[in-house]
Amino acid sequence: MVWKPPAALFEAQTGLKAIFSLGAGVNGLLDMPSLPRQVPLVRMEDGGMREQMIEYALYVALRQLRRFAAYERDQNAGTWQPRGARTRSKLRIGVLGAGALGGQVARALADFGFSVSVWSRTPKRLDGILSCQGDDGLDHVLANSDLILMFLPLTDATRGLVGHAQLQKLPHGASIANLSRGEVLDDDALLALLDSGHIDEAHLDVFAREPLPEDHPYWRHPRVRITPHVAALTDHRMAAEQVAAKIRQLESGQAITGVVDFERQY
Template structure:
């Protein structure tokens, strides 16, 4: 029985080292090195080639290297009986909270504005807002969304949350379902997207949604690039309805050189670094699921495929 690591966009060396430190006798292959596909029962993966797993007749578990699983579930050739797991990690959660807080603070204090003013050698003061006077809406109240909401609450922001189904989260005003989306958006001077990527949420950040935000609202996307209709965002910024956006995720990564986001004065770009998985932090839970699979015990953090998260 073998473990396969599939990570075309990531250096697998630290993952192999961390797994072998946890399980010295574990037989590990790194795709695409030669290996016996029938031996593989457990896969650790990030952005695998589409259709790859149909070649593994005995695979039982596919473990995402991160919190997101859309890169696995979007594969139409995914074996039907395989279980998919995600990572839930305190370090990832804390990092996401810190990142979103920094982006929100940068916006209300105008720090991005001053970076651009400095390049133009302009002594141009910005009328800032205080956290107590700022309403922030969080779309998606999973582990990361709740952590971000709590971080913002502790820093005195007025926090609102929206999810597909009802969630009772402490210290925030909760909304759920399509019927309550418009009221939630009307209270979101800053909108943070932390939704899972599903058929229902793809392209959800579009002109119709932006139109329900208050004039001058600001958008932060730290979920997936496929949530955003890019043309709609630029149009709503250019016509003045939105004041700008901070984007950490994109439909194509790295963002192509010719993409108009690079040159847009009111769009701030970071290269998908809001919350980065560290192998030494998450391998223990992946290794535990390996042990659980071997003992036919229930797995941790199993994804509900029909929901997409």
């Protein structure tokens, strides 16, 4: 069971039967030349993170629905400006990445009454939720979303996936939240579109460099909300129980979920 292990660990351990990541993302492990490719690498599928991700997504969605960001700006300007109510079904939410966490978040948002669509690299089936794939599918989800939530793994295919061209496809005044990996988002493109007003607000929990450097413009941007990679923290007890269950399955010859495909990188 590992999280950011030293390279020497895999060089010394030659009898491993499985390697369990204590996080949902495994890109750091995959970047290690010493990682044995003949040993199953298993990512954390929940570990208490699902409920926290749903809570974070609901906060962002409700903030967008009730226009709380606009009211904060009104308060700073000393402006009294009530805005009309709108139902949850009128807020269109696009979820990029429909894996173990993204799919659960999409389901929870849809059950709460929001209009939800998802995009994933491979076809996903979520009852009652529009599922899209490929470049055209990504364009469709972006163009028809008032809020984008990102749950993408970091792979060669997703690095820099959401750049200026993609962000421009969002409707004017849309918001975005990145809860996956900082490297999937083009920071300069996001800042430019925030400055122009095309994107109303960005909620960022992950960054290409962490901790976020003190001189980064995100810190002082009035339309950026920062959290320090805490959208979903692994619950140690729950994670241990889930890993133990999978070890028992492996020892009894059963197949387990969460095994990383080294080609797809997740």
